[in-house]
Amino acid sequence: MPVLLVVGFIAFALSDFVGDPVLLYLGQDQTQEQREALIRQLGRDRPIFVRYADYVWGVLHGDFGISYAAREPVGQLLMQYLPATLELAGIASALAVAVGVPMGVYTAIHRNTLLSRVFMIGSLIGVSLPTFMLGMLLILVFSVWLGWLPSFGRETVLSPVLPAVTLAMFQMTMIMRLVRAEMLEILRAEYIRFARARGLSDRAIHFSHALKNTLVPVMTIIALQFGGIVAFSLVTETVFEWPGLGRLLVKSVASADGPVMSAYLLLTALLFVTINLVVDLLYFAIDPRLRLPRGGA
Amino acid sequence: MPVLSVRDLVVEFPNRRGVARAVDGVSFEIDPGEVLGLVGESGAGKSLTGAAIVGLLPPPGRIAGGAILLDGERIDALPPHRMRAIRGRRIGMIFQDPLTALNPLFTVGQQLIETMRAHLPLSHRQARERAIAWLAEVGIAAPSMRVDAYPNAFSGGMRQRVAIALALCAEPRLVIADEPTTALDVSIQAQIVALLRRLARERGTAILLITHDMGVIAETADRVAVMYAGRIVEIGSTRAVIDSPSHPYADGLMASIPSLDRPVDRLRQIDGAMPRLDAIPAGCAFHPRCPSAFDRCRVERPELRDVGPTRSACWLGQGHG
Structure with a gap:
């Protein structure tokens, strides 16, 4: 269990820092309002530990988040390839x-x-x-x-x-x-x-x-x-x-x-x-x- | 007819510099129900003699001469599959360390059953019943329960009892016990020796008891053969060899046994060490350590000959002294 929690945190940090989803979703021609609305919608305005808890909670319920690229739930994506x-x-x-x-x-x-x-x-x-x-x-x-x-x-x-x-x-x-x-x-x-x-x-x-x-x-x-x-x-x-x-x-x-x-x-x-x-x-x-x-x- | 008859057995180990002779012209016989003790220091060739008899010499060792007869039939040059049929069935073996002799991943029952079924026409059920009977015979309490236990559930002495059951379960004519008590607690040694002796007596099984422990020999063996540097230097009844050894080496060995009735300040010891196989001296191999060696001992090798109650290979008392 501790092993999984540590890996979970690293994994979370990875998804948090690698790639900016806002940029990916909106592309170059974004307005400041669109940007802020999306950040709130994705919950990225909250502190990191809250978001981590949220992530763990989601994972425990089989929710790995949404793929930025495929815009599909990651869980479904994994099940396709597994x-x-x-x-x-x-x-x-x-x-x-x-x-x-x-x-x-x-x-x-x-x-x-x-x-x-x-x-x-x-x-x-x-x-x-x-x-x-x-x-x-x-x-x-x-x-x-x-x-x-x-x-x-x-x-x-x-x-x-x-x-x-x-x-x-x-x-x-x-x-x-x-x-x-x-x-x-x-x-x-x-x-x-x-x-x-x-x-x-x-x-x-x-x-x-x-x-x-x-x-x-x-x-x-x-x-x-x-x-x-x-x-x-x-x-x-x-x-x-x-x-x-x-x-x-x-x-x-x-x-x-x-x-x-x-x-x-x-x-x-x-x-x-x-x-x-x-x-x-x-x-x-x-x-x-x-x-x-x-x-x- | 003797159960086992070994004649001029020679065991050699080829190596880079030539050939080392570990056993050099050993002869003896064992009768049904008799216990022959084979004693000597480590490296005297006693264990190799035993290994040669069952055909399990460690490579590259080989029998280079002589003959081994079991119930009158030569067994020293049999093909592997015939030798395998003899091992376990007609010659049983007991090793020194009971802690490592049993396979840890099989129950004692499984090991007994597979041994019996390899040699005797028994169904699994019959073999299992016999396995339980054997455990009882060697003094394991609650055998019908313990038959399904793994070796790790047994103490050293108990494991040696199981090993004895394994050696005897196909009712061999001869058992070779190679240092069967050396790894055991002193308090258990006597029990194991007594058990071995009783089982052999009841079944008329001959025993070749290989040990360096004169105490065990004195208690168990009917006759003793003393080995030195690959040769038997004295052989005779246990009493005669212990009470009146005639070879100086046997004499030194006996003098090193502590006695309860004769208080001694210091036990005698034999100075020096046994020669290495590639440096066995000419003449009598024992002469460099012998307190009574004279000129003839350095040149000519003595053969075994009758000297009163025993047979001894020594020039002492043979004309010149």
Whole structure:
């Protein structure tokens, strides 16, 4: 909660200081009377703290103010753009986890095989390549040369493929490297040796005993990465002209649209706070050491 | 027929400068229901001997010679899947630190059940019933409740009891207990040792008890093998080795046990340290630290031979002195 209030204030200050709505609404040919009437109408003649309280009150009721540029309620505007971003982030995260985790496990178990080395080198490229660069490369190969996949927009079923892969690449390689590092650590643990001494199969040891222990720290990163994907997908969305929140933000920055920027900021903060909460709850579900001991020790 | 028979076992670790011999020609046998204690300082090769028997030598360690026979069948060169079927089923293992030996994210019941079901044709329900019975057998109170508890709900001694249940639940012929009491409180050590011994007696399970604690050996083992620098220097019945050790190293080791009936001002200690694997002296490896070493000890390596009640690898009393 305190986090949200602080972010709320910053967001409010942003919308208050960036761009003068009066100027935006009235244009150059304004009269002094028009100006003052509008300032009163918008409530901008009141002290800043009163206006902040007003803003918080509004936000709590789902009212983020009116976009200067679109002249629509910001809430509605966000709702228009949010689904596209969530779709993209969801596909990208699922892809990153579905490919990254098995690759991490594989490279940890078969450390010295050729395939592991290829994965590891590939992951270095994945981590270091900037998103826009990767996006453009993918467009070049799959849209321009091969013509298999659409390079922009969100019209067909195949539209999300390229932007999702672009967005997932960084997360995927990160998850892979993280899973590998954790897994290598855990495979040295005494209980893994004991599990081998009990004659369990390699499969049970790797995928049940080791992986479950690996996932506790990896989960945090995956969840925070999801927040990151949603919040910072603006580069990818710009490259692929994906009609999501990132695009909305870029547009609103261009037009100095304060209310939209602050609402975006608030939404992002809310997302991260929620994700942190969910991760903490997941810890509880997975790791019995965090639960309070019930019934004697 | 002995349960376990180890013949001239050699364990080597290849490294950049050549090959280090951690276990060098070790031989012993264990009969059903018998407890053989394997003692020595850290680095003497006792844990590696145990690891070699179950086929879990840490890489790049390898068995470079000799043979290991379980119930008369050679098991030292089996393919991995056959060795896995032996581990847990025919050879159980207990490790030193009960706090880290159990997987923290699985209940003790889950770990017992998966072990039994990996080796025995049991349904989940049957295995669960047996798991509860095993917990009761190793002295866990309210086993039908505790079976669903996670390891963190157990104390160190209780966890070692669970580990014993895990090692024994598929009814192996041999249990290798590697320093099973070292990490435990002194007050609990005796209980754990007694439990292990009772369970082995009842089932005719042979035990290889690896420890550096002579007190544990004196209480538990039927016979003792004393290791030094990768070799057995003396082997015999526990009484004989403790009361009348003939190898000077074994003698020094025994003299370092405090006794309740004989008051002593100061316990004796063996000066110096065990040689590193890459600098094992020629002749008898113990001669630089031996109070009674003479010329022959520096050149020629003694082999184990009968000396009264025990077998000892020492030139003392062999013609020249």
